Amino acid sequence: MVVKKDGLITDIHSLIPGGAHTYSRGDDTFPANAPKSLSRGKGAYVWDTTGRRFIDWGMALRSVSLGHAHPKVDRAVISALRSGVNMSRPVPEEAILARLIASVVPSAEMVKFGKNGSDATAAAVRLARSATGRDLILRSDEPDFLGIHDWFIGSTVMDRGVPTAVKQLTKTFKYGDLGDLENQLKAHPNQVAAVVLEPLGKFSTSPEFLRGLIALAHEHGALVIFDETVSGFRVHIAGAQGLFDVRPDLSTFGKAIANGYALSALVGRRDVMELGGIRHSEDRTFLMSSTYGSERVGLAAGLATISELRSGTIFRQNERVMRRIVEAMAGAFDYHGIGARLKVGGLPISPNISILGPDGEVDFRAKTRFMWLMIENGVLLSQHLFSVAGAHRNRVVAKTSVAIDQSIRGLAESIKRDSVLEDIQDLPVQPVFRRKN
Ligand SMILES: Cc1ncc(COP(=O)(O)O)c(C=O)c1O
DSSP states (O other), X not given: OOBOTTSOBXXXXXXXXXXXXXXXXXXXXXXXXXXXXXXXXXXXXXXETTOOEEEEXXXXXXXXXXXXXXXXXXXXXXXXXXXXXXXXXXXHHHHHHHHHHHHHOTTOSEEEEESSXXXXXXXXXXXXXXXXXXXXXXXXXOOSOOOSSHHHHTTSSOOTTSXXXXXXXXXXXXXXXXXXXXXXXXXXXXXXXXEEEOSSOSSOXXXXXXXXHHHHHHHTTOEEEEEETTXXXXXXXXXXXXXXXXXXXEEEEXXXXXXXXXXXXXXXXXXXXXXXXSSOSXXXXXXXXXXXXXXXXXXXXXXXXXXXXXXXXXXXXXXXXXXXXXXXXXXXXXXXXXXXXXXXXXXXXXXXXXXXXXXXXXXXXXXXXXXXXXXXXXXXXXXTBXXXXXXXXXXXHHHHHHHHHHHHXXXXXXXXXXXXXXXXOSOOOOOSOOSOO
């Protein structure tokens, strides 16, 4: 028996490898007391199949940027699906949305849509190889994730199944270290097609680094690809590149672009993007072409979401909210005597929050205990702990701050009793990229 009459899933692992369709939704990334499945969401709240309500800070792997079931987005979607969702020729929304994105993202001279960030970034990699006639990719050592395709997976510890020949084509450089990047470029002269990175580092970011990186890459004949799947439409309407006024050759967007609906975009320089077009006489380059590329629901959601993000004050509001969350965390860690266990980095609007062990490394046991206690206090966090959306308004933030204080008190007690592992009643949450289960 897998699904009971009330919809509760009892043994999803017997049907679905990993028990979820995304590793970071799986049992090994949540504490044992987390809801097994979620059946509904509205605004900043989600409900599990037994009717329990939680304040949600996971926001569907950071894709829900406005809030669950946002009325304006959903109205646009309903109208789109009543018109038929897929056609044999382009639908008008393709050009309208491409024009909108080109008008808000300065580096977007041309736009190509897909349904997920992985495909967009893999397409950018192929395009860079096509444009430069080179094979090597240099990617940052600080990615949360750059997609499901071999070019990236082959460069992780979870590289089983990726051919050795493919693995050898992706090298890494240290984020924030231009000297290391230069050494890598010099070590592989005339071989690097692209330098690929998430523009925001986990703990440090600077426009000077990004400008220096672009200059260095260009000096060595390589293109620069910004993967803005996470930072795009999140830290600024034009992503990190807009915030810092820098111009990559190609960039990719996903997640926040369509409030949780499936949509991604590869954007960039006209001369490079045109290689995927039909108006040149060179050899053809196969650029992101799929049955669902012009599927209308995602496009309609993207149009409504970007319009909403552009018209409002959401980025300022989100920054204020995240400052309050970080203050609540820092205050509680200090008050309960474990201040040295908290590490916060990144931008105020998109902070990276870690709980450390006595050795200064991320402490997954303490993180699990904290997530566990937040669940007991009615708040659902995910792998990245807090992901802000427009629906995280005052009341929600105030309730979350109370939950933070109570949970950190509990965490401090577990640490003092030396019972963190015992108190989480199962294995600690684990990072997706690890060699063994
Ligand atoms: C930086 C980055 N790139 C690419 C991806 C892949 O996006 P998707 O899951 O939409 O394929 C992710 C997903 O988390 C990501 O964080």
